Amino acid sequence: MTEHVKTLDQGVNRQMVELLQGAWRARAVHVAAELGIPDLLAEGDRTVADLAERTGTHAPTLGRLLRVLSTFGVFLRLPDGETYAQTPLSAVLMAEPGSPESTDARFMAANWHWAAWGDLLHTVRTGESSFEKANGISFWELTKSDPDAKRRFNAAMSTVSEAESAGIARAYDFPDAGHVVDVAGGLGSLLAAILTEHRTVRGTVLERPEIVPLAEELLAKAGVDGRYETVAGDFFEEIPAGADLYTIKRALHDWDDDTIVRILARIRTSMRPGVPLLIMESMVDGNSDQEALFRGLLLTVLVGGQDRPESDYRRLAERAGLRVRRSIPVGGDLRILETVRA
Ligand SMILES: C[S@@+](CC[C@H](N)C(=O)[O-])C[C@H]1O[C@@H](n2cnc3c(N)ncnc32)[C@H](O)[C@@H]1O
The missing domain is CATH 1.10.10.10 (Winged helix-like DNA-binding domain superfamily/Winged helix DNA-binding domain)
Known part of the structure; x- marks a missing residue:
C-alpha cells in the first residue's frame, strides 16, 4: 500500500x-x-x-x-x-505553405503575445485583457500601428478563416442574387467564398482602414469578377445600409456583453425588416475540449473577449432588438445564428 x-x-x-x-x-x-x-x-x-x-x-x-x-x-x-x-x-x-500551426507559431512567438500570457494573473483577477498592462498598448492599437504585429495577426486570422469559409458558404442557403455585407470581414476570405459559391451575389467587406487593402488584395485574386467593394470604417459608427444579407464572423467574441449589444444594434439600424443578419461564432458548451477552452482564455488575455454558449448570443441578439430565426451548425463548435429585426 x-x-x-x-x-x-x-x-x-x-x-x-x-x-x-x-x-x-x-x-x-x-x-x-x-x-x-x-x-x-x-x-x-x-x-x-x-x-x-x-x-x-x-x-x-x-x-x-x-x-x-x-x-x-x-x-x-x-x-x-x-x-x-x-x-x-x-x-x-514551416512558414510555407502557411499551415495554421506555422502561422500560430509566429503569432505566439511575438514577445507581446508572450508578455500578455505572462500577465494572466491580472486577467484572472480582473476579467480584463492583460495585453495593455503588459505591453503599454492595446492589441488593436498594436496591430494597427506595428507592421510586424499586423502581419503576424493577419496571417493567423487568414489561415483560420480560409479553412472555414468554404464550409460556411455551403452550410447556409445564401440567396442566388443580392448584396451581402460582411461586417468586420477581416481579409475577405468569407466574402470571397460566398461570391465563389454563388456567382450572381455581390458583396461588401466593412473593415478597419488598415485591413482594407489586404481584403482588396485577396478579393482581387479570388476570381469573383469585381462583384465586391470594400469599405474602410468602424462598426460602432456606420454600417452600409440596404443590403439583402449581413454577416459578422468571429468579431463579436472580441468584446464584452454591452459592446456586443452596441455593435449588433448598430448593424440592426442598417437592416431592412426581414433582412437576415448571420452571427457566426464558436458557440461553446460545457463539453468544449481543451483547445477550445484555451482559445477562449486567449481571447480574454489579448482583447478582453470570450467565447460564449449559444444561449448568451441569443440573449445578446434579443437585447439588440433582433429575433433568432434559426441556429445552423457549420462544423466543430462554429454555428450560424440567423437573426432578423424583432
Ligand atoms: C477575429 S477578427 C475576425 C475577422 C473575420 N470576420 C474572420 O472571421 O476572419 C475580428 C475583426 O474585427 C475587426 N474590427 C475590430 N474592430 C473593428 C471596428 N471598430 N470596426 C470594424 N472592424 C473591426 C478587426 O480588424 C478584425 O479583422
Whole structure:
C-alpha cells in the first residue's frame, strides 16, 4: 500500500513538472519557428554550426535548444550529435505553405503575445485583457500601428478563416442574387467564398482602414469578377445600409456583453425588416475540449473577449432588438445564428 502511494506520488510529481515546464516547451518551439529552423532543414540535414551561422545565433546555445526540442520529436538529432534533420512535427512549423500551426507559431512567438500570457494573473483577477498592462498598448492599437504585429495577426486570422469559409458558404442557403455585407470581414476570405459559391451575389467587406487593402488584395485574386467593394470604417459608427444579407464572423467574441449589444444594434439600424443578419461564432458548451477552452482564455488575455454558449448570443441578439430565426451548425463548435429585426 505504502509502495503504491509512493509510485502514484512520483507519477503525480512528474506530471506536475511537465505541466510547469510546458511554458518552456512552448517557448522553445516558438524560437525555433521564429528562427526559421524548420525552413532551413526542409532543404536537407544541417549541422548546428551551419544553422547558427545562417540564423545569426550563438551556436552552443542553439545546439542545446535543438537537443531539448529533439527529445519531444521536434527535429531529429543524428548519431554524430551535431547534425539535425526535419521530422513530421517540425515540418508543420514551416512558414510555407502557411499551415495554421506555422502561422500560430509566429503569432505566439511575438514577445507581446508572450508578455500578455505572462500577465494572466491580472486577467484572472480582473476579467480584463492583460495585453495593455503588459505591453503599454492595446492589441488593436498594436496591430494597427506595428507592421510586424499586423502581419503576424493577419496571417493567423487568414489561415483560420480560409479553412472555414468554404464550409460556411455551403452550410447556409445564401440567396442566388443580392448584396451581402460582411461586417468586420477581416481579409475577405468569407466574402470571397460566398461570391465563389454563388456567382450572381455581390458583396461588401466593412473593415478597419488598415485591413482594407489586404481584403482588396485577396478579393482581387479570388476570381469573383469585381462583384465586391470594400469599405474602410468602424462598426460602432456606420454600417452600409440596404443590403439583402449581413454577416459578422468571429468579431463579436472580441468584446464584452454591452459592446456586443452596441455593435449588433448598430448593424440592426442598417437592416431592412426581414433582412437576415448571420452571427457566426464558436458557440461553446460545457463539453468544449481543451483547445477550445484555451482559445477562449486567449481571447480574454489579448482583447478582453470570450467565447460564449449559444444561449448568451441569443440573449445578446434579443437585447439588440433582433429575433433568432434559426441556429445552423457549420462544423466543430462554429454555428450560424440567423437573426432578423424583432
Ligand atoms: C477575429 S477578427 C475576425 C475577422 C473575420 N470576420 C474572420 O472571421 O476572419 C475580428 C475583426 O474585427 C475587426 N474590427 C475590430 N474592430 C473593428 C471596428 N471598430 N470596426 C470594424 N472592424 C473591426 C478587426 O480588424 C478584425 O479583422
